[in-house]
Amino acid sequence: MTVITRFAPSPTGSLHIGGARTAIFNWLFARHNKGKFLLRIEDTDQARSTDESLDEILRSMEWLGLNFDDIPIRQSERLEIYREYANKLLDSGKAYRCYVSPEELEQKRKEAQQNGEFFQYKRQWASESAGQDEPFAIRLSTPDHGDIQVHDLLRGIINFDAKEIDDFVILKMDGFPTYNFAVVIDDSLMEITHILRGDDHLINTPKQILIYEAMGFKVPMFAHVSMILGSDKTKLSKRHGATSIEAYRDFGYLPEAMINYLARLGWSYGDEEIFSKEGLIEKFSLENLGKSAAVFNPEKLTWLNTHYLKEKPGKEIAELIIPLMKDKGYNAELDDKLLMIIEQLRDRSKTIIDFVDQSHYFYTDHIEYEKKARDKFLKEDNIPVFKSLIKQLTMLESFDQDSIHKTFEDIMKKTGLKLGKIAQPTRVALTGGTVSPGIFEVMEILGKEKVIDRLNKALSAIGGN
RNA sequence: GGCCCCAUCGUCUAGUCGGCCUAGGACGUAGCCCUCUCAAGGCUGAAACACGGGUUCGAAUCCCGUUGGGGCUGCCA
Numbered sequence: 001m002t003v004i005t006r007f008a009p010s011p012t013g014s015l016h017i018g019g020a021r022t023a024i025f026n027w028l029f030a031r032h033n034k035g036k037f038l039l040r041i042e043d044t045d046q047a048r049s050t051d052e053s054l055d056e057i058l059r060s061m062e063w064l065g066l067n068f069d070d071i072p073i074r075q076s077e078r079l080e081i082y083r084e085y086a087n088k089l090l091d092s093g094k095a096y097r098c099y100v101s102p103e104e105l106e107q108k109r110k111e112a113q114q115n116g117e118f119f120q121y122k123r124q125w126a127s128e129s130a131g132q133d134e135p136f137a138i139r140l141s142t143p144d145h146g147d148i149q150v151h152d153l154l155r156g157i158i159n160f161d162a163k164e165i166d167d168f169v170i171l172k173m174d175g176f177p178t179y180n181f182a183v184v185i186d187d188s189l190m191e192i193t194h195i196l197r198g199d200d201h202l203i204n205t206p207k208q209i210l211i212y213e214a215m216g217f218k219v220p221m222f223a224h225v226s227m228i229l230g231s232d233k234t235k236l237s238k239r240h241g242a243t244s245i246e247a248y249r250d251f252g253y254l255p256e257a258m259i260n261y262l263a264r265l266g267w268s269y270g271d272e273e274i275f276s277k278e279g280l281i282e283k284f285s286l287e288n289l290g291k292s293a294a295v296f297n298p299e300k301l302t303w304l305n306t307h308y309l310k311e312k313p314g315k316e317i318a319e320l321i322i323p324l325m326k327d328k329g330y331n332a333e334l335d336d337k338l339l340m341i342i343e344q345l346r347d348r349s350k351t352i353i354d355f356v357d358q359s360h361y362f363y364t365d366h367i368e369y370e371k372k373a374r375d376k377f378l379k380e381d382n383i384p385v386f387k388s389l390i391k392q393l394t395m396l397e398s399f400d401q402d403s404i405h406k407t408f409e410d411i412m413k414k415t416g417l418k419l420g421k422i423a424q425p426t427r428v429a430l431t432g433g434t435v436s437p438g439i440f441e442v443m444e445i446l447g448k449e450k451v452i453d454r455l456n457k458a459l460s461a462i463g464g465n
Numbered sequence: 466g467g468c469c470c471c472a473u474c475g476u477c478u479a480g481u482c483g484g485c486c487u488a489g490g491a492c493g494u495a496g497c498c499c500u501c502u503c504a505a506g507g508c509u510g511a512a513a514c515a516c517g518g519g520u521u522c523g524a525a526u527c528c529c530g531u532u533g534g535g536g537c538u539g540c541c542a
Contacts, residue, residue, distance in 0.1 A: 008542090010542050042542060044542080045541060045542065047541095048542085101540095105540080106539090116466075118467065137540050155470075155471095159469095160468080164468055164469095164538090168539090168540090169539085170540095173540060176540085178540065178541090179542045198536090199536065200535095200536055201536095201542095202469065202470065203468075203470095203538075226471070229534095234535075235536080261477095265477065266477090268478055270490085271478090271491075273477090273478095273491050287481085290478075291470080293471070294476090294477065294478090295476060296477095297477065297492070299476080300491075300492040301492095303493085310505085346505085347505040348503065348505075349504090418501085419500095419501045420501050420502080423501035424502060433502090433503095434502055435503040435504085436503070437502095437504085438501070438502090439501055
């Protein structure tokens with residue numbers, strides 16, 4: 001049997017952390033089993049679905065590298081199909097027309113609630129059929145008693161009492177299918193074998209099983225994965241901060257870090273933490289999925305990001321940061337200078353953005369001294385140091401780390417100063433601040449001309465010439 | 466309220482059918498080392514089986530209950 005899974009987002013917003021993870025699980029399960037991973041757009045809510053959301057979801061999927069097989073299916077283009085199947089149910093007596101207006105129902109529901117009663121629609125108003133011209137919804141006729149069993153691959157058998165399930169609507173008055181109905185029709189027609197979805201859908205499953213049975217369709221396998229929560233352990237939402245995949249991309253996170261982190265949230269493989277995409281495909285299995293909800297932890301994501309940043313080829317990092325640097329007005333291009341900068345900034349960057357932020361003094365000649373740095377390191381007693389540095393560096397023929405290092409040692413010997421006493425003022429002179437890669441590396445990358453120039457500027461800032 | 470799910474360090478988790486667990490790893494955190502700053506790296510530490518009953522020679526692991534958390538309760542998906 002070929003495994004066929006699907007991801008079925010509704011284009012009513014961004015692809016967020018939770019949705020991305022169920023997509024990842026479905027994708028991994030399909031790829032692991034050499035099956036198919038399909039995409040279906042659930043856009044039956046005309047009011048809330050937008051093309052912008054759809055575009056963003058597709059963009060995020062591509063960014064994550066979650067490739068799907070076949071062209072995506074759009075539910076809004078399949079209205080006829082749902083109507084046809086709903087009519088079949090009508091004809092066979094497994095569904096019936098309901099003429100009660102939503103407003104009226106809402107009223108009844110409210111009244112029941114106020115009286116502390118349990119509200120349920122079980123055909124009691126079915127006879128209130130108005131004339132044939134009146135608009136109607138179609139409801140499924142559900143059993144009054146008995147158990148409905150959900151066989152969940154993760155949680156075993158879960159029993160639902162048929163009494164709890166009312167005659168829910170399958171086709172709305174506007175002719176659109178409801179979520180539960182469209183899902184079942186499509187999952188059947190698409191021949192989905194395994195449905196991996198969020199825990200929050202568990203309650204929908206008995207309803208969907210009822211539809212499968214009424215239609216005479218084969219019931220697929222289900223696995224309800226637990227949800228991702230915010231730090232306060234409630235359902236992850238906007239108030240927890242950034243939740244969309246695109247936001248993390250813009251923060252400078254790598255897709256490989258995102259995939260690794262999300263896959264590891266609710267799934268594990270012994271003590272292993274680092275998984276490449278290939279590793280995940282090879283190792284993923286339903287048995288290792290956890291049952292309890294997981295809290296989203298941005299710090300661990302960041303740690304993974306630094307890990308992947310360390311091993312990403314310099315050229316690839318360059319491709320990612322060059323556009324961002326250009327936005328800042330830096331004259332950056334893929335050359336040895338940029339590659340050297342990347343190597344120096346690798347261990348010092350948590351995100352792609354960090355590379356850009358930390359490289360400013362390599363791409364601008366206007367160095368602004370941080371106040372604290374200037375007060376502490378650009379002082380009169382440094383004048384002799386700067387002077388001898390300028391003098392000796394100027395004489396250097398080859399401006400590489402070794403030669404620079406030797407020059408520093410020479411000055412240390414002559415003055416009796418420790419390296420720190422020379423390096424820090426120099427750092428401030430060259431970068432404007434007290435934090436940077438190793439001073440020799442910085443100097444080599446900047447080149448002789450700029451180094452001497454900046455040292456001179458620092459000297460005059462102190463009043464040394 | 467009703468129904469359903471869940472319960473190991475702050476967080477993600479290991480713990481496969483009860484003994485090897487004085488509970489392991491990772492993130493974060495504390496200290497130390499390295500060191501021209503900042504990182505990175507190395508070492509060390511603090512930190513958890515929700516509670517109460519069973520079953521058993523023996524339970525984090527099985528059963529029941531309590532508590533806690535989450536989800537659902539729409540002609541939203």
